[in-house]
Amino acid sequence: MRGTQTINEKGHLVIGGVDTTQLVEKYGTPLYVYDVDLINQNIQRFKEAFEPYAVNWQIAYASKAFSTLAMIQLVKEHELSLDVVSGGELYTALKAGFPASRIHFHGNNKSVEEIQMAIRAGIGAFVVDNFYELAMLEEEAQKEEIVVNVLLRLTPGVEAHTHAYVTTGQEDSKFGFTLSNGDVEKAIQLALNAPHIHLLGVHSHIGSQIFDAEGFVLATTRILARFLDWKDTFGYTPKVLNVGGGFGIKYTEEDDPLPLESQLRPVLETILAFCQEHSLQTPEVWIEPGRSIVGEAGTTLYKLGSSKTIPGVRKYVSVDGGMTDNIRPSLYGAKYEAVIANRADEPNVETVSVAGKCCESGDMLIWDLPLPTPAAGDVLAVFCTGAYGYSMANNYNRIGRPAVIFVENEKDYLVVERETYEDLIKKDLLMPEMVKQRS
Numbered sequence: 103m104r105g106t107q108t109i110n111e112k113g114h115l116v117i118g119g120v121d122t123t124q125l126v127e128k129y130g131t132p133l134y135v136y137d138v139d140l141i142n143q144n145i146q147r148f149k150e151a152f153e154p155y156a157v158n159w160q161i162a163y164a165s166k167a168f169s170t171l172a173m174i175q176l177v178k179e180h181e182l183s184l185d186v187v188s189g190g191e192l193y194t195a196l197k198a199g200f201p202a203s204r205i206h207f208h209g210n211n212k213s214v215e216e217i218q219m220a221i222r223a224g225i226g227a228f229v230v231d232n233f234y235e236l237a238m239l240e241e242e243a244q245k246e247e248i249v250v251n252v253l254l255r256l257t258p259g260v261e262a263h264t265h266a267y268v269t270t271g272q273e274d275s276k277f278g279f280t281l282s283n284g285d286v287e288k289a290i291q292l293a294l295n296a297p298h299i300h301l302l303g304v305h306s307h308i309g310s311q312i313f314d315a316e317g318f319v320l321a322t323t324r325i326l327a328r329f330l331d332w333k334d335t336f337g338y339t340p341k342v343l344n345v346g347g348g349f350g351i352k353y354t355e356e357d358d359p360l361p362l363e364s365q366l367r368p369v370l371e372t373i374l375a376f377c378q379e380h381s382l383q384t385p386e387v388w389i390e391p392g393r394s395i396v397g398e399a400g401t402t403l404y405k406l407g408s409s410k411t412i413p414g415v416r417k418y419v420s421v422d423g424g425m426t427d428n429i430r431p432s433l434y435g436a437k438y439e440a441v442i443a444n445r446a447d448e449p450n451v452e453t454v455s456v457a458g459k460c461c462e463s464g465d466m467l468i469w470d471l472p473l474p475t476p477a478a479g480d481v482l483a484v485f486c487t488g489a490y491g492y493s494m495a496n497n498y499n500r501i502g503r504p505a506v507i508f509v510e511n512e513k514d515y516l517v518v519e520r521e522t523y524e525d526l527i528k529k530d531l532l533m534p535e536m537v538k539q540r541s
């Protein structure tokens with residue numbers, strides 16, 4: 103059980119004080135349910151991790167993990183900053199009333215229209231990914247006669263994923279300026295000479311679902327070492343060091359990430375110690391957590407339907423959603439845990455595999471899940487679906503995206519309506535010629 107999850111006297115799973123079976127009756131399935139209290143707690147933990155240190159900081163929520171108007175409102179309430187990666191994420195943020203000055207714009211192929219939109223909105227910083235963008239940004243800022251804040255995204259040659267991290271001299275990535283081959287220095291020189299660019303600092307993001315601090319510390323150490331070179335060569339010291347996101351969460355019992363604050367503290371200690379040792383001005387430290395803020399706060403509710411038992415092989419049970427609302431199992435082999443929400447107090451007696459309803463064999467949500475004997479009509483609650491579930495949802499097989507509900511203090515709030523059949527064809531146009539020929 104995570105966050106506010108409990109089981110009530112009827113044996114039903116309760117989130118935010120609300121019986122999940124009642125949510126299903128009210129809103130149907132599949133349904134994304136977010137525990138607002140847990141989102142608040144996660145944000146608070148990141149803030150508290152910074153507090154003991156004599157360092158200025160910004161926490162930018164990575165909105166790619168889950169972006170809707172209500173979520174952005176919540177982030178705004180906490181006075182965080184916001185990371186966006188597209189015109190669409192920027193538009194959502196602005197429509198939710200998020201202060202533009204706290205928005206950071208990422209992406210390895212921003213279009214000229216997106217750059218113009220962001221400049222006109224007056225966003226806080228562009229995280230510039232490549233030389234093409236740097237030139238385009240200078241040109242567009244010049245046209246608008248303003249100076250824009252820039253962080254340069256560096257690839258430090260450290261790639262981290264859960265417990266494993268790899269270090270390479272020359273990182274093979276589509277993102278950022280390579281640290282090892284002089285590209286970063288070229289970019290710094292260009293940015294410092296560009297009259298409409300204010301080079302605020304540097305950024306790196308080393309991966310996702312990271313369980314410890316080693317990779318972060320290594321990347322930070324590599325970048326800090328260059329601060330000394332840049333001071334000598336350009337007389338320039340970055341004011342901001344953004345160490346990215348990627349803090350891991352506990353999807354299943356197998357996952358054992360360090361607590362959020364323990365992932366962050368060694369990074370802060372490394373930065374402070376290095377700057378003190380080398381008499382460098384301590385940079386402002388920015389982070390960009392996405393998954394760690396919303397992942398565990400999301401639960402998806404499905405109705406069970408058909409099942410198929412292949413003796414000696416396995417039993418499949420199907421839900422009324424699948425890779426359309428959670429593509430992570432089929433895309434990454436991601437693992438999840440689940441319970442029968444309307445019988446959450448019953449012991450597990452068999453092992454089943456949970457299939458989605460899409461026309462694709464790979465549409466499996468969970469392999470080998472221990473459950474009480476499942477029956478058609480039961481509600482399956484899949485945990486930890488709050489990050490990259492709704493945000494990566496799609497309409498394969500013309501299946502509509504589920505509704506999204508926030509629950510808090512025994513109240514439920516509809517924050518995204520379920521897509522209807524009408525929504526699915528809203529942008530389709532009939533071909534006039536064909537209509538004519540047939541009539």
Ligand code: LLP
Pocket residue numbers: 164167185208307309310311346347348349390391392393394430489490
């Ligand atoms: N900052 C940058 C520059 C990023 O590229 C990302 C994620 C984040 C922050 C946030 O990372 P987080 O804290 O959420 O791990 N679709 C994949 C994850 C892709 C992450 C892409 N970048 C998934 O479902 O696991």
